[in-house]
Amino acid sequence: MAYPLGWSVRLQVVVRRERWPGGSRAGAVALVYPGQTVEPDQPVIRLKREERAEKLGGLPRLSLPAVTRKLPAIQPTQAHHLSDTQTALAVPALGEETVPAGLRGRVVDVTARGGVVIESQVMAIQGVLGAGPQVAGVLTLWQALDGGAARSIQQPIPPGAILVVPGPLSFLLLRHALNSGVVGIVASSIFLRDLEGFLHADLLELVNSPNAEDRQSRLPPLTIMLTEGLGSLAMPARLLQLLRCYQGRVALLSGFTSVRRPTLPELLISLTAAEAEALPSQKPDLALAPGARVRICSGDYCGRTGEILSLFLHRQRLPSGVRAHAARVLLEEGEVVVVALACLDRIG
Amino acid sequence: MQTQLNQQEGQAAAHRKDAAAANSILVADCGSVLTKVSLLGLVEGQYRLMARGEAPTTLAAPREDITRGIAQAINEIELVTGRQIIVDGHLLEPEQPDGNGVDVFVATISAGGPLRLVVLGAASPALTDLVSQAVSGLYAETQALPSPTFTASMAAGQLTQPGATPLPGVSPLPWTPERLALEWRRQLDRLRELQPHAAIIVGMADGPAGATPIQEACQLLVNAAQEQREKTRLFPLPVLYAAAPQYVEASRRLINGAGEVTRLDPLVSASNLSPISLAASSLYERSILRRLPGSETLWSWSSASPVATATSLSSLVRFLAHHYTMNVMAVDAGGANTTLLLAGERGEFIPMVKAGIGVGSGLGELLKRVGSQHISRWLPFDVSDEELRQFVLNTMLHPHVVPSNQRELQISQAFAREAILLTAEALKAGALSNFSPDLILATGGVLAHAPRPAQAALMLLDALQPRGVTSLVLDRTLLFQQLGAIATVNPVAAVQVNENDAVTHRLGTCVIPYGTLPPDQIALRVVVEYSNGRQVQVEVMSGSIEVVPLRLNEQALLTLYPAQTVDVGLGPGERARAAEEIDGGLVGLIIDARGRPLVLPADKAERQARLLQWSQAIGA
Numbered sequence: 019m020a021y022p023l024g025w026s027v028r029l030q031v032v033v034r035r036e037r038w039p040g041g042s043r044a045g046a047v048a049l050v051y052p053g054q055t056v057e058p059d060q061p062v063i064r065l066k067r068e069e070r071a072e073k074l075g076g077l078p079r080l081s082l083p084a085v086t087r088k089l090p091a092i093q094p095t096q097a098h099h100l101s102d103t104q105t106a107l108a109v110p111a112l113g114e115e116t117v118p119a120g121l122r123g124r125v126v127d128v129t130a131r132g133g134v135v136i137e138s139q140v141m142a143i144q145g146v147l148g149a150g151p152q153v154a155g156v157l158t159l160w161q162a163l164d165g166g167a168a169r170s171i172q173q174p175i176p177p178g179a180i181l182v183v184p185g186p187l188s189f190l191l192l193r194h195a196l197n198s199g200v201v202g203i204v205a206s207s208i209f210l211r212d213l214e215g216f217l218h219a220d221l222l223e224l225v226n227s228p229n230a231e232d233r234q235s236r237l238p239p240l241t242i243m244l245t246e247g248l249g250s251l252a253m254p255a256r257l258l259q260l261l262r263c264y265q266g267r268v269a270l271l272s273g274f275t276s277v278r279r280p281t282l283p284e285l286l287i288s289l290t291a292a293e294a295e296a297l298p299s300q301k302p303d304l305a306l307a308p309g310a311r312v313r314i315c316s317g318d319y320c321g322r323t324g325e326i327l328s329l330f331l332h333r334q335r336l337p338s339g340v341r342a343h344a345a346r347v348l349l350e351e352g353e354v355v356v357v358a359l360a361c362l363d364r365i366g
Numbered sequence: 367m368q369t370q371l372n373q374q375e376g377q378a379a380a381h382r383k384d385a386a387a388a389n390s391i392l393v394a395d396c397g398s399v400l401t402k403v404s405l406l407g408l409v410e411g412q413y414r415l416m417a418r419g420e421a422p423t424t425l426a427a428p429r430e431d432i433t434r435g436i437a438q439a440i441n442e443i444e445l446v447t448g449r450q451i452i453v454d455g456h457l458l459e460p461e462q463p464d465g466n467g468v469d470v471f472v473a474t475i476s477a478g479g480p481l482r483l484v485v486l487g488a489a490s491p492a493l494t495d496l497v498s499q500a501v502s503g504l505y506a507e508t509q510a511l512p513s514p515t516f517t518a519s520m521a522a523g524q525l526t527q528p529g530a531t532p533l534p535g536v537s538p539l540p541w542t543p544e545r546l547a548l549e550w551r552r553q554l555d556r557l558r559e560l561q562p563h564a565a566i567i568v569g570m571a572d573g574p575a576g577a578t579p580i581q582e583a584c585q586l587l588v589n590a591a592q593e594q595r596e597k598t599r600l601f602p603l604p605v606l607y608a609a610a611p612q613y614v615e616a617s618r619r620l621i622n623g624a625g626e627v628t629r630l631d632p633l634v635s636a637s638n639l640s641p642i643s644l645a646a647s648s649l650y651e652r653s654i655l656r657r658l659p660g661s662e663t664l665w666s667w668s669s670a671s672p673v674a675t676a677t678s679l680s681s682l683v684r685f686l687a688h689h690y691t692m693n694v695m696a697v698d699a700g701g702a703n704t705t706l707l708l709a710g711e712r713g714e715f716i717p718m719v720k721a722g723i724g725v726g727s728g729l730g731e732l733l734k735r736v737g738s739q740h741i742s743r744w745l746p747f748d749v750s751d752e753e754l755r756q757f758v759l760n761t762m763l764h765p766h767v768v769p770s771n772q773r774e775l776q777i778s779q780a781f782a783r784e785a786i787l788l789t790a791e792a793l794k795a796g797a798l799s800n801f802s803p804d805l806i807l808a809t810g811g812v813l814a815h816a817p818r819p820a821q822a823a824l825m826l827l828d829a830l831q832p833r834g835v836t837s838l839v840l841d842r843t844l845l846f847q848q849l850g851a852i853a854t855v856n857p858v859a860a861v862q863v864n865e866n867d868a869v870t871h872r873l874g875t876c877v878i879p880y881g882t883l884p885p886d887q888i889a890l891r892v893v894v895e896y897s898n899g900r901q902v903q904v905e906v907m908s909g910s911i912e913v914v915p916l917r918l919n920e921q922a923l924l925t926l927y928p929a930q931t932v933d934v935g936l937g938p939g940e941r942a943r944a945a946e947e948i949d950g951g952l953v954g955l956i957i958d959a960r961g962r963p964l965v966l967p968a969d970k971a972e973r974q975a976r977l978l979q980w981s982q983a984i985g986a
Contacts, residue, residue, distance in 0.1 A: 020426065020428065020429070022426065024428045146763065209752075221755075222734065222759055222762070223734065225730070225762060228482065228560055228561040229558060229559045229560070232558060248759065277762045277763065315763075317770025318770060335817075337770065337772065338768070338770055338774060338817065339772070339775065340768050340775065340815055358768050360767050360768045361767045
């Protein structure tokens, strides 16, 4: 699956995202109106807590008409007032909660279910696999202590944060993060059994569900994005360095991964006007050409990144015996390997 | 699947040359993973394949336009032929005096996912089976949601019948009002989860539950529409009404804005499936094909409405069976779907499309259906569940990847076997065992791109398990799926390209003895008389595979001497001598004496040794 934004990392791109906390929720009220400017920590939706025991008891009656319930609309003036007086990361009143924007930008639409579509100039990082609904939180770098995972889980984790873990995740670390009130986690990789064990879900079914969005909302309340995928791969140094620059900022994370509606997880960090001006605006080139940075997505070197040195003119015979168009790739570790073009994703 | 031409299409069509007199034909097959484009042209008065190109199918961001993948594949053809076909993003039609452009463009599509159809009302297993049968030739998935009252009345009826087997998935607990309400809630959740493209209401209101199942079906749609008001894409849902005719108007009133009701003949038996097939086919075009990003441009390029790839392949298979008076079986092992088609010499036709089951994005569903043990049984090495699941997840997320090493290749071929097996099993009981194909056509990436022809042959023999004598043909050019669509605009071109270019990769003739094969003894003696007069005699042991050299374009006469309890198509122990010479192929004359049905040894070490032995014997 190609990265929907072209490359895995976009230093500056304008995106439109519907802010929606996941699932089918009754009683979502937009607190903003189209055209309004919002800040990342500003509440944009108010949710009533879901009451499952709906009025469906008893058998249906033949004469029941089809009724379309209209969403309660909010007036612009009223919404403005609310946005000024509430803060996103505050504890919500009993029976209702608010959803922060997560992005800085302009509201361009309010959807029928009460979601708020925001247009924003962001730095975007797309993962290769993830799980969990959209969440907003403060980007916090996990400082691993000496002694490995066993000791590192002793480190306190700030609640409400989106945690960046440079190395592979483990089941224990996920549990620790969940118990600490972290809302999201960005890590390089994890073993499949650990991820499925934590999610209590069959990941194959999850990404292949016709209604994947709904399924995501039934997962443990910790959104996960993996930048490298399954296994025990570390996060590339340049990606970690980039994330370090944005530490402490409010970011929007989505773990939603779907094969049916080709979607990958993403981390979006809104840029200030000054940042946007300073960063280069690039149109991602998807062509696999010499000099392109790529990730290998299958085979013995799966998950490794590198740079294309040259392309073969004719199809090459791979160790599998399959003949395919191929490239010579210089891996980050310095090794040069021949890889089928079909097994390469351009990342930059 | 006829549609009205819009004005733009009409103008384009007016400028096109008469398709039957075309000098050049461009045909695109947009698969779930790859888009294949072939250029056909007149060479010395015969239509031939001139060039072909391939590119990833572009349906998702950042290239959300199906014609971009087609254009990329056309670029490959332009590079090879020097002919300009796309100018400023437009297809150059008709062919220009300088040789640029093409006269005719046609397309087939299997990308875009299946049509999800939910069966409501008195959806008994028998009626659900009939609906599945009606849509078996389409990329469609059916799911039954019988009305709670119908399920309760069926369960109650069964309770009163001594020895009756319980309904599948239905608990024997009594149907209290609370349980009915709970079932009602479950169905709403299920409907939300399924996200159907359309619903079909069935049942004749003559059972103990009367018209209630029909009412409940309508009510379910109304409630689901209310609940999912935000998902405007889903509602109003197209509703095919194939239930009791006297309640059609009442149902229409009840459903109101939640659905668009189309009345069909009531579904009562296998003899009236056509209206449902036609309606579902039209829905597929409307809900899937026409909604693909870039479909408007694609339609404007096309000389005939693009069709589903399975529909195109069906046309070819039926044509071949009719034209050559033989039984033809075709298998298409695709990334998202697996198709098996049987066309008999007397006009019989049985299609079976397993939508969502494939060797690319369809791997997840395949693994879920068959389980990891069914996959690992085809592998000559140990593999853990975790490795298989990781392989599946990675392939689903990157369906375009090719196997990099031997291990991945064998795993993907094991999945292909199971995808074909599952599809074959879905054919109506007995349809496959009573059908002895004279010719088996194989297409789809995993078969066509198998590094060795023998690997493709072994996959087909393992999965289809044919009996008697048959021929295997592999579609390495991936043209088969396109030929049916070509035939709709230029039948001559389809026939000539089929004979000249598509059926060029014969794998060989296969002899498959069946019946009771005597263990550790000779099952069959084969005498091969080559055209040059040389004679070879081979004795084949039960449980083994042998290959007798018979190269492509070589012919030989064949005489078969089966053991007393062994059959080669004429009855146990009956000697058979071919009336005509048989053809050779890339593999040769294959004698598969492993028995039918093929039983793999239960012991893992023995099984792995056997798999290696068979693989070496056939040259895989």
